[in-house]
Amino acid sequence: MKRNYMYIVLAYGLFLGWLLSFPYNGPVLKHLVLIHQVPIASFSLVYTVVPAVFLIIYLLFFQIKEEYAKNIMNWSITACIVGTVILFTLPTYYWYPVLAVMGIGSVMYIIGWSYYYTMEIPIDEKMRIMALVIIIGNSIYYVINILHDQISIGFLLAVIIVPLIGAFRATSNIAVNNKIAVELEHEPLPVKLIFVICSFLFAVNITDGLTFHAIYPSFDQLFVEYFTFYGIMPYIITLVIIFFFGTKLSIMFPVFLGTSVLGLAYLSFGLMGKNWYSYFITETFLQMGWALLDLVLWTLFGLIASIYGRPLKICGYAFLANLLAVFAGGLLAVRILNKLDNYFIISAAFAIGIIFISFLIVPWLSEAIEKDLRNKLFKTNLQNKPIEEISPLSIPLPQREILTPREREIAELLIQGFTNKQIADLLHISENTIKTHTRKIYSKLDVANKRELLQLSFSSRMSKGRSS
Template sequence: MKNDRHNGILYKNIDNRSLSIIVFSLIFAWILSFPFEGQILYSLTEMFQIEPHRMVFGAIISHFAGLFLCGFFVKNIQAAKKTMFLSILLCILGSFVYFSKPGAPWQLTLILISFIAGICVAAWGFFLKKFTPKNERIKTTADVLIYSNIIMIVLDMATVYISAYVGLSLSIAILALALLFVAKLPTVEANTEHQELPNDTKNAVSITKPLLLLYLFIVIITINSGLMYQVMNPAFSHLEWLTSWYWAIPYIVALYIMRNLSRERNRTYILYIGITMIGFSFITFAILDKSWQSYLVVDTLMLGACGIYDLFWWSILGEMLDFDENPAKVFGIGLSANVLGVLLGGVIGNVINGAGRDISTMLLALGVVCVTFTILPLLHKYLSEILSDHAYLTMVLSTPQEKREMAVKNLIELGGLTEREEEIVELLLAGKTYKTIGSELYISENTVKTHVKKIYSKLNIRNRTELINLMLEQHSAMRKESK
């Protein structure tokens, strides 16, 4: 009875969404601080004068495998909870291995706990889908990334300023807390905060092509993150007093700003700003010295951009969970792209770092930036077709209905559109797919495509994104006239 009363007091003010955020933040903080190129791991290898790269790359490959494979054997939320509980318990036990002297068990254990951690992260997708409503997942993903990085900073500072063993002990305590909270995650809820989409809605929308393109995009852009880990960070290793706490600050600030940005702000342009920031970070890294002032410039540009993009694809993946019965598969495979990009960038960066050529790093990074600029418009097009109301893709739905209708009328007059074309424009701006438009207007999908081509030709635009921007321009012009 006493234990029940104590548990009631501890958890009574925590709703299910907050509980899921706490669980993931604690788990992810441990991953960032230890197995995934964490400060604790590097400090332990430095303490015993061990070359860390083989261990690090083995852990990344293993983590990738865990993320990618989880959805193939974790099929429901009950299995997800059991998997997370067992995973955390095994990670706690595995962490104790590093209090012993280094040897073969270190490498084997790191591979094992990295794989298990990947499974745990992917399995959390069930709880993200269940407890966070559609269009709110951008806030939940921002919260878990912010909180986990704050905890990571605390663990890193304890590791650097006290000892690696203190950092390791605290990280185990973090996992123990996660174990307590994950035990309280409900798997059956009478009044679920988020209801699944009807089956006909799921079947009407295919996410295969957008997900594949998003996967490619994430892999390419996160090559720069791998370069950062293997080239940038070692170059400033002599500034440990600064890097131990400032490293993730720009990332957290960027996440906070993007999380709280008004929906009236067009985040699409911010994505292009983020790509530009990545390019400038590598340029400044190549031309500036390795002083603390240079570090502040390079790290602020790079990690600020990482914050913008991490929230972009984490939240996109979060919204895509509604289109598949197994969220662990979508979430895990999607995030595995991030790990794969870091792995590729790390391998390339390790080679470049050995040669000591900063200019090679800059040229490769700029090449990645150019490819990203090419892919982004196409990615935006496909994602907009299934997630028209996502904060990063469009701000049409934040425009008041009456003003939006007036802006659409101006568009119709501007292009001399027919009545049928007017109907299609309204449905396009509502985010409907060609298939859905066809079913609502009782015409074939090919007929819809023909009408859309004519509409784009009349308005002198190329895609739905430009149609949305044109509508917003009309709305902006109307606001200026009213003033």
């Protein structure tokens, strides 16, 4: 692994370990709350809702330049380090503003990291790198979850600070290839595609809040000793398998598998009730499903940012959907499901609904991303190839005989995806001359624009193929 890849992996992997272990409803926060005898719900709410409101304001009114990504990460992680020390040393009435600042800092750190993940990690390596990041984060969580109530409060502070300091060091060492940064395109964002993926992320992550408030409390008193040691082991093992075989998988296959396994978890919970085999089956399926879906969904956002640019904005939408889903899932469980006698069955029905929606969405999602990715790679190849090496191809066009030789030449280059400037450089004529020829081409072939010209060429190619 390249050194820069290693720094990118460690930066977020270590930060994620701290995040899962402490402020994100982690065991360390629960331990502190237990010591101080205060309710955890209000603190978790602050850490979720305040960053969500901040993200809404950021996405609506602000545009942060990618060049400030490292500064954003450094300031954010500094706020998290200071906040962690305050929570361990000061009275609980300081916790609310501190957790609010830490929540915003956590969100901004991850958004800043998304820029480096987008810019530096090749498309075919994104899933494996994301898997490794999540493995590191959850391994730290697993160790701290075992140790948190076995050591003194001072030693616990030292343990939880170490990942943050390591993440800060790794962040400081990340480098960016300026040439790649310059080449990042800023095309119009695919609003429809982002909306669909965010909606999918929202639907899947509602199960997170639902599980913590409706399913786990059902098992907590019966199998509490198993939660610490078994817990996320299926999650980590699933990601380890993906890390070693991730390059051989279609990015959409884990989505189908993950939603199916998650549905099986809810079905087992709904049908088998509260017993030891129900716990192990449900927990295994839950962790496997979350591992696959977490990996693919966050990889997808990195992939879309690689195609369209603006990773800070795209990651912001993803994180907002995630926060709103966890909040909505908890609200759904606490306010509605827990008050119903048959919430086991409702949970299973909810999971089946997610599976049904997923199998409707994923084929369209796969086709849309693959199409955009092909276009991106095509444009990149054109931009990286010297213009002198490019020659017109013989492109099927109906009524091509009504075009002059120069017009046929220009039409063929337009169909290949060349811009007016590239064609002008290749043919050694002005862009205005290209525009004049283009208008004549459109008029003679009875098309209105370049898109209709491409459709005409495609139709001609298809009819020629059928006749042969």
